[in-house]
Amino acid sequence: MNLDFSPVWANWQDLLNGTLVTIELVAVSLACGCIIGLLVGIGRLDPTRRVIYGLCSAYVAAIRGTPLLVQLFILFFGLPHFGILLPAFVCGVIGLSIYSGAYISEIVRGAIQSIDRGQVEAARSLGMPARMSMFNVVLPQAFVRMIPPLGNEFIALIKNSALVSLLTIHDVMHEGQKIISVSYRSLEVYLAVAVIYFVLTGVTTYALRRIELRLRAGGMVQ
Amino acid sequence: MTHAEQPPMIRVRGLTKAFGDNVVLRGVDLDVMPSQVVVVIGPSGSGKSTLLRCCNGLEIGQAGDIEVCGKPLLAAGKMMPESDLNSLRQEVGMVFQSFNLFHHLSVLENITLGPRKLRGTPRHEAQEQARELLRKVGLDHKADAMPASLSGGQKQRVAIARALAMRPRVMLFDEPTSALDPELVGEVLKVMKMLASEGMTMMVVTHEMGFAQEVADAVIVMDGGGIIEAGPPSQIFGQPTQPRTREFLQAVLTRV
Numbered sequence: 023m024n025l026d027f028s029p030v031w032a033n034w035q036d037l038l039n040g041t042l043v044t045i046e047l048v049a050v051s052l053a054c055g056c057i058i059g060l061l062v063g064i065g066r067l068d069p070t071r072r073v074i075y076g077l078c079s080a081y082v083a084a085i086r087g088t089p090l091l092v093q094l095f096i097l098f099f100g101l102p103h104f105g106i107l108l109p110a111f112v113c114g115v116i117g118l119s120i121y122s123g124a125y126i127s128e129i130v131r132g133a134i135q136s137i138d139r140g141q142v143e144a145a146r147s148l149g150m151p152a153r154m155s156m157f158n159v160v161l162p163q164a165f166v167r168m169i170p171p172l173g174n175e176f177i178a179l180i181k182n183s184a185l186v187s188l189l190t191i192h193d194v195m196h197e198g199q200k201i202i203s204v205s206y207r208s209l210e211v212y213l214a215v216a217v218i219y220f221v222l223t224g225v226t227t228y229a230l231r232r233i234e235l236r237l238r239a240g241g242m243v244q
Numbered sequence: 245m246t247h248a249e250q251p252p253m254i255r256v257r258g259l260t261k262a263f264g265d266n267v268v269l270r271g272v273d274l275d276v277m278p279s280q281v282v283v284v285i286g287p288s289g290s291g292k293s294t295l296l297r298c299c300n301g302l303e304i305g306q307a308g309d310i311e312v313c314g315k316p317l318l319a320a321g322k323m324m325p326e327s328d329l330n331s332l333r334q335e336v337g338m339v340f341q342s343f344n345l346f347h348h349l350s351v352l353e354n355i356t357l358g359p360r361k362l363r364g365t366p367r368h369e370a371q372e373q374a375r376e377l378l379r380k381v382g383l384d385h386k387a388d389a390m391p392a393s394l395s396g397g398q399k400q401r402v403a404i405a406r407a408l409a410m411r412p413r414v415m416l417f418d419e420p421t422s423a424l425d426p427e428l429v430g431e432v433l434k435v436m437k438m439l440a441s442e443g444m445t446m447m448v449v450t451h452e453m454g455f456a457q458e459v460a461d462a463v464i465v466m467d468g469g470g471i472i473e474a475g476p477p478s479q480i481f482g483q484p485t486q487p488r489t490r491e492f493l494q495a496v497l498t499r500v
Contacts, residue, residue, distance in 0.1 A: 143302055144344035144403075148358040148410055149334035151326070158361060162348045 029205035030214045033197075040197030041218055047111065047193060048183050048222075051118035052176060058119060059126025064156070066131050078127070085124035091185050093117050098189045114186035114193075122179045129171045133164035166237050173230040177223045184219070194218050251314055253278050253414045253445045254299055259308035259318070261294055268294045269305065270469040276414070279443040283456040283477075286466035287492055292449045295466070296418050299447065300336045301329050312336060313413050334362055337407030341419040343399040345391040345406070351378070352387040355406045362410070370409075377405040381435050397428030401435055414445040421452055453496060457481055465489045 030037070065071075065078035085093070094117040101108065108116070137160050145155030187196035198215040202208045254276040261269040268291040276282045284292045297303040298310060301317060301324075310318040313335050317324055324332070346354050355374035359365040365373070378384045381401040391399055400420055407415060417436065421429040433455050440446060440459050450456065456463050456477055463480040465473040465488075473486045484490050 138344075140340060140342050140344035141346065144338070144340065144346070144406075147300055147302065147333055147336075147338035148406075149330050149332075149362050150358070151330050154361060158357065159346055159348075163346075166348075 025210055026207055027210045027214070029201050029207045030210055033201045036197045036201065037194060037214065037218065040192060040194035041222075043111075043191065044180075044183055044193040044195075045222070047114055047118065047186065047191065048180050050115050051122060051183070052179060054115065054119035055122030055126050055175075055179070058123025059130050062123060062127035063130025063134065066127065067134060082124045082127055085121055090117070090121050090182055091188070093121060094185060094189060110186075110189045110191045113189055114183075114191050118179060118183060118186070121182070122175060125175050125178075126172065129168050129175065130164070132171075133167040134160055136167055137163050166234070169230055169234045169237070173227060176226050176230070180222050180226065181219060250278050252276055252311070253280075253313060254447060255309075255311040256295070256299070257309045259295070259298060259305045259310060260321075261291075261298060261303060261305045268469050269298070271308070272466075272469075272471055274464065274471065276445060276447050277461075278445050280461045281440045281446045281448065281459050282462045282464060283460040284447065284449045284464045284466060285451070285453070285456060285492070285496075286472075287495075290466040291469040292466045293418050296416050296447060296449050299416055300333055300338055302338075334358075334410050335413045337404075337410060337412035337415040339400070339403050339407055339415065339417045339420050341422050343391075343396070343403045343423070345399055345403055347391055349391075350387070351383070351389050351391065351394070351402050354391065354402060355409045358406065358410050374405070374409060377408050378402075380408075380438075381405050382431070395428060396424045397431045400424065400432045404432075404435055404439075408439075414447070415439065417446065417448040417450065419449050419451070421450065451496065453481070453493070465492065467492070 062078045062081060065074045066082070069075050094113065097108070097113045097117050098110065101113075141159050141163065142155055145159040146152070150158070183193060184195040187193050187199065190196070194215055198211045202211050205211070252275040254274065256272055256274040259269050259272040259274075260267070272291075272295055274282075274295070284295065286292050294303050298305050298318070299312060304323055305318050305321065307321040308318060309316070309320065312332060315324070315328070315332055317329070317332060323329065346357065349357065352371060352374050355377060356365075356367070356370035359370045359373065360367060375384060375387060378387055381404060383398060383401055383405070386394065386398060386402070391402070394402065404420075420436070421432050424432065429452065433452060436446070436448070436455070437459055448455075448460075458477075460477050462474060463477050464471055465480060465484075465486070467488050473480060473484060473489045480489065481493065484493060
């Protein structure tokens with residue numbers, strides 16, 4: 023077996039551009055996913071608010087219960103039937119945001135519910151309304167507990183983003199396939215693509231670990 | 245001090261409360277007059293903590309009336325609106341058995357959070373006031389410490405300072421020393437005695453009979469969700485009339 027990486031070196035600029043598209047896509051999707059996850063996670067705290075709780079639960083069930091690829095195809099190939107034609111990149115962002123939002127909402131809900139009831143009782147006893155105690159007392163503490171599972175979710179999303187290459191988005195996966203279609207060097211190019219994803223997930227893991235350690239050192243964990 | 249002409253700070257009438265089938269309060273009547281220290285004692289499960297928690301709306305009674313600072317917290321089994329409850333709670337300080345300090349905030353921030361967010365007190369002024377309170381509870385050197393680094397007794401004194409920062413008209417204490425190592429109980433009781441001597445109205449659920457004897461204006465003995473006996477400490481500890489009171493006191497006072 024002889025490996026020939028020359029197509030990778032020859033097309034490094036395409037791979038770099040693809041990597042930048044992947045980073046951009048994932049960053050925007052993560053930001054949106056976190057906002058969705060926060061709102062839906064809070065919406066699922068109180069089952070007695072039936073409508074909000076029901077809607078949020080249905081969303082989580084639908085998104086977690088169907089393949090991401092199917093969701094992306096519905097957005098990209100299905101919506102045009104209703105006259106909604108979105109650019110591929112926008113479809114990718116929406117799809118990944120909605121998908122990660124469902125998982126992040128469960129992380130948010132779990133972290134909030136793990137905070138001792140006494141914290142809320144103390145805040146409410148001072149006279150704080152429910153929302154104020156949520157934002158000033160519960161969420162800052164819950165946030166620290168969210169970081170490790172959020173790290174998993176971020177990494178999963180980086181890897182899942184490879185699927186958007188099927189929506190004609192020129193991400194790193196798509197660029198790799200383009201190089202292969204000309205050079206036929208699939209093993210070498212896919213190895214290069216794998217290394218790029220590995221670096222992206224590795225940097226993410228490291229960054230989150232640093233944030234967590236800093237928060238712990240700051241005494242934010244009991 | 246004469247209380248006769250003033251209305252009670254806390255007035256409870258016919259308070260009834262059940263958790264499912266378990267009735268924990270069956271028609272409780274109680275008055276706490278201004279500047280009075282009322283100590284509630286009784287065996288565990290007698291409903292004393294629930295009674296206390298009903299007085300700031302952490303538990304909701306199902307029947308009866310509660311007036312706090314002259315405002316109808318519970319009227320014929322119906323709670324006051326949420327926004328009124330939030331403002332009423334600013335006047336009622338609460339101290340918990342498990343301290344419940346905000347773990348993510350420093351000692352100083354724990355104390356300033358309420359005044360800053362609820363009263364709009366400027367940061368600098370709130371901090372000034374917090375340091376004053378910390379001096380009062382003997383912890384001015386711990387202003388920048390995180391709660392996790394404090395002993396139980398220190399945590400509870402910070403919790404008292406946090407409650408005082410809202411300048412409450414009445415303080416509720418829910419077994420404030422029960423979670424403490426024995427040698428740390430004294431420092432918390434000392435702060436409570438100081439408050440009492442300053443004329444703070446206090447309702448205290450506790451097992452510290454010495455504190456009750458020394459500081460209480462009235463002692464209330466609860467059992468099975470009702471008040472079985474009430475009176476000045478000299479009477480409750482000297483000549484209790486109810487056999488159940490005698491049994492309880494004997495069990496508590498003769499423990500080895």
